[in-house]
Amino acid sequence: MASGLPAIEATLRAIQAAMVRHPAFLAPPGTNPGDPDHTDNQAQIDKLRRDLNSALQQLKSRSDMLDLRKQIAVRQPRQQRWRTNQSIRDQSSALSRVYGLAVDILSQLEALQQSNLRPSIPQIIQHFLQEANDQNEMVSALVQQHKGHYDALCQPTTTVQNIPVGFLIAIVIAWLGIMREKLSRQ
CATH class of the missing domain: 1.20.5 (Single alpha-helices involved in coiled-coils or other helix-helix interfaces)
Incomplete structure (x- = not known):
């Protein structure tokens, strides 16, 4: 991964572009977990998440470095302190802009992952209807099987x-x- 702020921003833009190109981005929610594409899609999303975590760690270390520079600037002579503080403010504003981009990408990535994991509403309804049908068939088979033995069930x-x-x-x-x-x- 790159270490400069423009390089981190370029990495974040690449992650965002990869998310938009991802097959699950425009697909309706609810892929079948048994489908091989589901596993591949999930692996791609996990790789994007790892890349994003790496970029966020780099942003965190840059933020820590700026905090350290602020603490050191207090000990400098007055003429140098103003120039150092101005530089720190400029870098902090650029860092906060890139950090905001990273947070937006993280929320989009989480939404993409949730939509890839969550079954669609028609799939849920179909599953419950199938379960109810299976249970009804099982109960009716049991009642028919024991009809002569337990007359109280039928009266x-x-x-x-x-x-x-x-x-x-x-x-x-x-x-x-x-x-x-x-x-x-x-």
């Missing part, structure tokens, strides 16, 4: 005015418990 539940008997028994028991508690308080 309707006993109700009193469309209220299940078990629910009525639970209410009566709860009411009796409340009444017993009231009587014990008196």
Whole structure:
């Protein structure tokens, strides 16, 4: 990797151009993880991320160097201090501009990676419908298989005015418990 600020900016522009040329950039989200192209796309995105991390580390070291130069400038004579501080301000503004570019590229790269990893909504719906269909088939096969053995599965539940008997028994028991508690308080 290059070490000068223009070279770092050129590296960042190259990463941005590679992202735009990436097949997943304009593709709809939701590639199939079993597809060989998905693995290749993910490997290319990982390489771009490593290059971007390297450029960010270089920017961080340049920022640390400027901070050190600011600390040293305080100890210089007044005539030299103004010139040194002006140089540091110019370099800091250029560094912050390049750092802003790197942050923008990082957010674009993360969005690209997320869209490459995330399945599309039609794929999600299709997956859930397939799961529900498989479960329905399995349940109906089990019921058909054990139909003669468990007649209670096929018979309707006993109700009193469309209220299940078990629910009525639970209410009566709860009411009796409340009444017993009231009587014990008196």
